[in-house]
Amino acid sequence: MTLTPQTLIDQRARLPQSRPGCKFSTLSYASTVELDTIDRQLIHALNLDGRAPFSRIAEVLGVSDQTVARRYRQLRATTTARVVGLTYPWRVQETRWYLRIRCAPDVSVSVASALAHRPDTYWVRMLSGGTELDCVVQGRHQEPGTLLLQKLPRTPRVLDVSAHSLLHVFLGGADEHCGIMRYLTPEQADALRYKVSTSDEMVVLEDADHRMLAALEQDGRASFAELAKVTGWSESTVKRRLDHLREIGALYFDVDMDMRALGYPVEARLWMSVPPSKLEEIGRAVARHPEVTFAAATTGSRNLVASIACPSTPAFYTYLVEKLGALKTVENLETAPVIRTVKRGATLLAG
Numbered sequence: 001m002t003l004t005p006q007t008l009i010d011q012r013a014r015l016p017q018s019r020p021g022c023k024f025s026t027l028s029y030a031s032t033v034e035l036d037t038i039d040r041q042l043i044h045a046l047n048l049d050g051r052a053p054f055s056r057i058a059e060v061l062g063v064s065d066q067t068v069a070r071r072y073r074q075l076r077a078t079t080t081a082r083v084v085g086l087t088y089p090w091r092v093q094e095t096r097w098y099l100r101i102r103c104a105p106d107v108s109v110s111v112a113s114a115l116a117h118r119p120d121t122y123w124v125r126m127l128s129g130g131t132e133l134d135c136v137v138q139g140r141h142q143e144p145g146t147l148l149l150q151k152l153p154r155t156p157r158v159l160d161v162s163a164h165s166l167l168h169v170f171l172g173g174a175d176e177h178c179g180i181m182r183y184l185t186p187e188q189a190d191a192l193r194y195k196v197s198t199s200d201e202m203v204v205l206e207d208a209d210h211r212m213l214a215a216l217e218q219d220g221r222a223s224f225a226e227l228a229k230v231t232g233w234s235e236s237t238v239k240r241r242l243d244h245l246r247e248i249g250a251l252y253f254d255v256d257m258d259m260r261a262l263g264y265p266v267e268a269r270l271w272m273s274v275p276p277s278k279l280e281e282i283g284r285a286v287a288r289h290p291e292v293t294f295a296a297a298t299t300g301s302r303n304l305v306a307s308i309a310c311p312s313t314p315a316f317y318t319y320l321v322e323k324l325g326a327l328k329t330v331e332n333l334e335t336a337p338v339i340r341t342v343k344r345g346a347t348l349l350a351g
Contacts, residue, residue: 033078033261038063040183042071043081043257047181049194050083050220050253060188072221082256084346085216086122088173089138089166091250092205096166098298098305100271101133104157108133111158116343119214124343127269127336134269134336135343164298164305171287171295173252179290180264180309197249208233209241213251217346220253256345259293264309266316266337270324271302273332279303282327291319302334 035043038061045057054068061068075081089096103111108130115135116124124135171179184192205213208231215222215230224235224242231238245251259267274282279297286306287295294307310316316337324330342349 033080033258035080035261037183038067039071039075039080040262041188042068043075043255043262044181044183044189045192046072046081046083046253046255048184048189048192050085050255052192052194057192060184060191078258079256079344079347079349080258080261082347083220083253084218084256085213085220085251085253086173086346087138087213087245087251088249091202091248093202094138094140096136096138098164098166099133099135099137100160100162100164101135101158102131102160103133104159105130107157112340112342116348121343122346124341125269125338126340126342127338130339132336134338162300164300164302166296166298168283168297169295170283170297171292173254179288179292180262194246194253196252197247199248201248201250203245203248203250209245212238212242216251216253254345256347258344259309263311266310266313267341268308268310268316268338269336270306270308271334271336272304272306272330273302274304274330276303278329282329285327286324289319289323291315291323302332304330 041061042057045052045060054072055065058065058068072081076083087094101111108126112124112126112133112135115121115133118137120137120139122136122138124133126132127134211230212227215227219226224238227233227238227242228235233241242251246253259265272282272286283295283297283304286292286304289308291308291310292306293309294305296305297303298305308316308319310319320333320335324333
């Protein structure tokens with residue numbers, strides 16, 4: 001069977017989903033909005049704890065609960081910032097793949113859109129003038145390879161697909177974007193930061209867990225009453241289960257953000273080759289760079305992947321020359337500027 005862009009979309013109805021019951025809502029991709037100090041502080045606060053009560057955030061920021069709630073609704077409505085609940089793959093017995101897809105420019109938009117509509121994809125972006133797509137696929141161990149990775153290469157005008165399995169995260173998850181979040185004082189940040197567990201506990205997810213996680217991907221701040229409705233559990237059971245998954249580090253809350261609105265319009269994906277003996281050292285060094293929003297070790301000859309955000313193209317160049325250039329054991333580097341984001345994290349964009 002040859003997989004066309006339309007059948008890629010149609011497959012979602014038959015896919016053994018990692019998030020049963022997941023429903024998609026296409027959000028409008030608004031033009032960059034102007035953010036003031038309160039907006040930026042709120043986004044920083046949500047990065048520290050996406051489910052922090054608005055009353056606690058308001059107290060730390062010195063504004064009213066109503067102001068915080070209203071500002072978040074505005075940020076979410078314009079897709080500037082949106083809290084989503086996600087899982088660490090190895091804690092829930094899933095696998096995460098990073099896909100690089102080369103295709104003809106005339107089909108890149110349709111293939112990217114088709115990929116973005118799948119319930120198991122995240123961060124679907126067009127790179128390098130539209131000739132390359134980049135996305136994340138996460139699902140149960142047998143799923144990513146049995147459907148998408150087998151059929152995508154036979155899609156017309158798809159020229160090449162490479163898949164890299166996630167091995168270790170140096171910067172990401174609950175810590176993603178931490179380098180550019182400088183809108184709160186250290187004291188304010190400490191008052192809001194959720195303490196991430198260092199547990200290695202793994203958990204087997206039940207059907208009700210998957211329904212709860214599907215709802216949290218759509219709205220990371222969904223109320224316990226809303227989550228009880230989709231799971232069939234009581235509100236107290238939902239709270240206990242959510243708290244447990246979060247405390248052991250299986251569930252975390254991220255903020256899908258429009259980096260342009262924050263003053264970082266230049267984004268890029270970096271693929272690096274590092275000797276195995278130096279991978280931990282270089283991975284940690286890259287993760288300390290403020291420009292880096294994500295860094296992880298993967299399989300493949302390009303075994304270190306990173307995402308960066310910069311205020312300008314000259315700043316991007318300076319980063320490559322001065323900071324990455326100082327890491328002498330990086331043997332090979334590929335840079336791929338992001339020209340369009342079709343799905344930002346778990347947030348499906350339109351336009």
